[in-house]
Amino acid sequence: MRDVNQEATDAPAPITDRDSDPWWEALYAGQLKLPHCLDCGATWFPPTPGCPECGGIHVELIASTGRGHLYSWVVINRALGQNVPRDTPYTIVAVDTEEGARMIGRLFAPSDQPMRAGEPLSAVIRSVRGQTVVGFERAIS
Amino acid sequence: MTDDRRRASFLGRTALVGVGFTEFSRDSGRSVLSLAAEACRRAIEDAGLPRSDIDGVVSFSVLDDSVASQAVATVLGLPELTYVLDMNLGGQAPSFMVMQAAMAVDAGLADAIVIFRALNGRSGTRVGSTEFHGPAGQYRYPIGFSAYPQYIAMWARRYMIETGATYEDLGAVAIAQRAYAQANDRAVIRGALTPESYLASPFVADPFRGPDCTTEVDGACALVVTTLDRARDLRHSPAVVRGAAYVLGNRSGLDIGDALLWKDYSRNYTSLLAKALWASAGLGPTEIDFAELYDCFSSTVLFGLEGLGFVGRGEAGGFVRAGNTALGGRLPTNTNGGLLCEGYLHGMNTVAEAVLQIQGRSGERQVPRANSCVVTSGGMMDGSALVLTRA
Numbered sequence: 081m082r083d084v085n086q087e088a089t090d091a092p093a094p095i096t097d098r099d100s101d102p103w104w105e106a107l108y109a110g111q112l113k114l115p116h117c118l119d120c121g122a123t124w125f126p127p128t129p130g131c132p133e134c135g136g137i138h139v140e141l142i143a144s145t146g147r148g149h150l151y152s153w154v155v156i157n158r159a160l161g162q163n164v165p166r167d168t169p170y171t172i173v174a175v176d177t178e179e180g181a182r183m184i185g186r187l188f189a190p191s192d193q194p195m196r197a198g199e200p201l202s203a204v205i206r207s208v209r210g211q212t213v214v215g216f217e218r219a220i221s
Numbered sequence: 222m223t224d225d226r227r228r229a230s231f232l233g234r235t236a237l238v239g240v241g242f243t244e245f246s247r248d249s250g251r252s253v254l255s256l257a258a259e260a261c262r263r264a265i266e267d268a269g270l271p272r273s274d275i276d277g278v279v280s281f282s283v284l285d286d287s288v289a290s291q292a293v294a295t296v297l298g299l300p301e302l303t304y305v306l307d308m309n310l311g312g313q314a315p316s317f318m319v320m321q322a323a324m325a326v327d328a329g330l331a332d333a334i335v336i337f338r339a340l341n342g343r344s345g346t347r348v349g350s351t352e353f354h355g356p357a358g359q360y361r362y363p364i365g366f367s368a369y370p371q372y373i374a375m376w377a378r379r380y381m382i383e384t385g386a387t388y389e390d391l392g393a394v395a396i397a398q399r400a401y402a403q404a405n406d407r408a409v410i411r412g413a414l415t416p417e418s419y420l421a422s423p424f425v426a427d428p429f430r431g432p433d434c435t436t437e438v439d440g441a442c443a444l445v446v447t448t449l450d451r452a453r454d455l456r457h458s459p460a461v462v463r464g465a466a467y468v469l470g471n472r473s474g475l476d477i478g479d480a481l482l483w484k485d486y487s488r489n490y491t492s493l494l495a496k497a498l499w500a501s502a503g504l505g506p507t508e509i510d511f512a513e514l515y516d517c518f519s520s521t522v523l524f525g526l527e528g529l530g531f532v533g534r535g536e537a538g539g540f541v542r543a544g545n546t547a548l549g550g551r552l553p554t555n556t557n558g559g560l561l562c563e564g565y566l567h568g569m570n571t572v573a574e575a576v577l578q579i580q581g582r583s584g585e586r587q588v589p590r591a592n593s594c595v596v597t598s599g600g601m602m603d604g605s606a607l608v609l610t611r612a
């Protein structure tokens with residue numbers, strides 16, 4: 081196991097699987113998608129081989145607008161874990177997208193304005209430490 | 222959960238009778254098997270049972286951080302086992318493990334079962350910040366959302382948003398438990414903590430500061446479960462398993478750190494199992510003398526107090542700040558200093574403290590009235606709980 085004090089290099093690559101590969105492929109192509117149930121209409125995250133609302137198996141990926149509202153957040157003050165970012169403090173936000181999914185992502189372009197639950201955020205796709213990830217930007221700058 | 226569930230037959234007919242610990246340390250220098258065997262040996266001796274009467278072993282592990290019950294039985298020289306269960310679970314397991322053992326002895330599958338948790342949780346695999354290989358980790362680790370203090374802080378923040386709870390409310394939990402730890406030789410964190418020194422502690426994962434977080438340790442803890450009939454003849458008075466419940470909430474996610482599909486971060490499993498727990502015990506919160514609430518982080522104590530119905534929504538912080546959870550308060554809580562101070566045995570030591578208190582063996586920190594208590598195990602989407610009473 082790596083010591084947390086060891087200097088990190090690249091971010092850990094996501095260990096993807098057959099359920100998530102299409103989602104990552106879309107992300108690498110610059111598109112944020114979300115799993116959607118053709119049986120009950122639910123939209124959620126992350127991709128799963130069945131619908132967590134109704135158990136239906138007719139699941140497809142739909143495009144997300146990337147717009148959402150802030151549900152909660154945590155400021156990471158101390159790096160914990162293997163190969164984690166060293167640029168503390170940084171903020172991880174939990175965002176409820178307008179399609180009905182909850183996503184987590186790094187807050188990009190934070191500002192000095194206090195965070196406020198419910199404030200609007202927009203998803204962005206960025207390369208961070210060699211990995212393509214979803215993050216969010218505040219509408220308030 | 223259905224409201225008309227049949228009451229589990231082991232309730233009121235089974236008991237915890239012995240407690241065993243190793244030292245808790247930052248580097249045991251020993252194998253997990255050696256730690257496990259020592260705690261189990263001590264628990265069996267403490268119960269006053271001959272080793273040959275133990276015919277079951279139950280345990281749990283995360284990330285393969287422990288040893289099989291089979292190995293422990295071999296090292297202890299137990300004659301033959303008729304019941305073994307090794308569960309792949311985390312902090313939600315200890316009370317659930319008691320339930321498994323109590324069911325087994327009540328059903329006649331075994332007579333006396335030793336249950337344990339053993340790990341080199343500090344010098345070996347540190348569960349709080351080790352990557353879980355599974356379908357959910359791919360969304361956490363690349364963005365630097367990588368450890369339990371961060372996951373639970375996300376819930377604590379939402380709880381603060383919804384209830385108006387403050388940093389001072391979290392701090393009150395840590396301060397109250399530190400006072401207990403000062404009367405507990407086993408606690409690894411024992412220095413004085415004041416409101417000022419709490420607020421001066423650096424953040425780990427805002428809203429959590431260092432004192433809001435448990436300390437990972439090396440060590441082991443074991444308990445013995447048997448029928449109440451057998452328990453009555455043993456060395457210490459039995460801690461009767463009066464009530465019990467486990468729940469895995471709806472949309473609980475893909476692994477034990479994954480809350481992406483969990484809708485309400487301001488409540489945890491305690492609010493889901495409370496009704497079934499109290500119904501199973503035939504007791505309610507007002508009839509409970511003390512509480513041992515799973516506290517990987519300070520916020521889970523507030524969630525537990527509210528979820529179990531000891532206080533109303535948003536009232537837990539004020540309840541703790543008013544001294545109600547201190548020794549001599551309305552509901553002494555986490556009387557060993559909790560996982561925050563005694564060390565992170567994944568809540569096994571939380572159950573052990575409940576048993577010691579019920580048996581009247583907690584020394585300086587003994588609560589004056591210890592006829593009944595509630596114990597919880599788990600911090601997030603799923604968990605278990607017990608009501609223990611004197612016979």
Ligand SMILES: [Zn+2]
Nearest residue numbers: 117120131134
């Ligand atoms: Zn559906």
